[in-house]
Amino acid sequence: MTRTDDSRYLKGGPVAQRIIASVREDAAIATAEGFAPKLVSITVGDTAAVEVYVRNQRAKAALAGIGFEERRFAADITAGELEAAIHGLNADPRVTGIIIQRPVPAHIPIKTLQGAVHPLKDVEGMHPASIGNIVYNQLDLAPCTAAASVELLKETGLDLKGLEVVVVGHSEIVGKPIAFLLMSEGATVTVCHHMTRSVAAHARRADALFVAVGKPRLIKADMVKPGACVIDIGINSEAGPDGETHIVGDVDTESVKEVASWRSRWPSFCATRWWRSTASARSTARPMARRISSRLSNSLLGGNQLRFGNAFRLRTAIGPVEQLDRVHHRQFRGRCDLRDAADIAGGDN
Numbered sequence: 538m539t540r541t542d543d544s545r546y547l548k549g550g551p552v553a554q555r556i557i558a559s560v561r562e563d564a565a566i567a568t569a570e571g572f573a574p575k576l577v578s579i580t581v582g583d584t585a586a587v588e589v590y591v592r593n594q595r596a597k598a599a600l601a602g603i604g605f606e607e608r609r610f611a612a613d614i615t616a617g618e619l620e621a622a623i624h625g626l627n628a629d630p631r632v633t634g635i636i637i638q639r640p641v642p643a644h645i646p647i648k649t650l651q652g653a654v655h656p657l658k659d660v661e662g663m664h665p666a667s668i669g670n671i672v673y674n675q676l677d678l679a680p681c682t683a684a685a686s687v688e689l690l691k692e693t694g695l696d697l698k699g700l701e702v703v704v705v706g707h708s709e710i711v712g713k714p715i716a717f718l719l720m721s722e723g724a725t726v727t728v729c730h731h732m733t734r735s736v737a738a739h740a741r742r743a744d745a746l747f748v749a750v751g752k753p754r755l756i757k758a759d760m761v762k763p764g765a766c767v768i769d770i771g772i773n774s775e776a777g778p779d780g781e782t783h784i785v786g787d788v789d790t791e792s793v794k795e796v797a798s799w800r801s802r803w804p805s806f807c808a809t810r811w812w813r814s815t816a817s818a819r820s821t822a823r824p825m826a827r828r829i830s831s832r833l834s835n836s837l838l839g840g841n842q843l844r845f846g847n848a849f850r851l852r853t854a855i856g857p858v859e860q861l862d863r864v865h866h867r868q869f870r871g872r873c874d875l876r877d878a879a880d881i882a883g884g885d886n
């Protein structure tokens with residue numbers, strides 16, 4: 538049986554297709570009512586790896602009916618100049634989402650750039666406010682890798698209420714958000730990290746095991762509960778016996794597949810398959826189309842039920858985009874229901 542035929546392998550492609558189809562409807566309504574969603578990608582310098590990301594994002598945006606524009610900046614641009622460009626996009630009402638491609642040159646602090654993106658336009662979910670908001674159970678748009686991982690768990694049909702879940706890894710953009718997302722679903726969650734005394738003891742009792750620590754083949758079969766769901770989010774380079782470099786996950790797939798009932802598809806480029814496929818649908822679609830319809834219209838006027846046409850006319854009536862941006866900031870400070878989050882990338886399965 539090939540991996541393609543094995544139903545135990547979790548596939549992100551079908552999930553992504555459903556999300557894109559739903560978002561395409563939202564985007565069409567938004568466009569018809571005068572507020573077409575548009576994602577702006579920021580690339581700094583010439584990085585070959587970024588080309589793949591941008592190409593996949595552009596393709597997924599087109600499928601979802603969302604405008605896409607790439608803005609390139611020279612590698613020697615200063616952090617201040619780049620921040621100024623981001624603030625300009627924040628103030629531009631035609632731009633509904635901003636995504637910063639990584640890596641950026643070493644002299645530019647990436648966290649500073651992520652913090653410069655307005656939370657209303659933060660489709661990556663990397664702004665401190667975007668990540669922090671999930672603590673308050675506002676989960677419409679969670680950090681994308683985390684959201685994609687939880688989406689795959691839901692594909693198993695397991696009842697998340699009371700489910701025993703162990704998350705190995707506690708990063709701010711993967712491990713911790715996964716834990717909060719699952720707690721919001723009623724799961725019982727344990728988070729393991731580098732100071733955990735016995736990761737194996739915790740992992741063996743998990744009905745669902747998420748792994749994102751960056752250690753090749755850390756999780757072996759004897760660390761997995763029979764029948765569990767294992768979702769591998771790790772990306773590691775490993776030299777094989779042939780001297781070639783291979784991409785592997787944090788889970789020893791060959792041994793674990795005999796124990797787990799469901800597992801993510803490694804080493805078939807999880808990053809370019811299940812989470813990129815699922816995440817790209819979220820990062821280029823949900824954070825713009827659904828956020829525009831449900832968040833921007835509600836939050837601009839503190840909860841009034843505006844539709845897109847009214848929001849568009851309101852923007853015109855207010856006048857300068859700088860003034861509109863001040864409205865965004867004021868409403869954001871006063872309300873905690875503005876959510877953006879996602880990772881990036883693409884992939885067709």
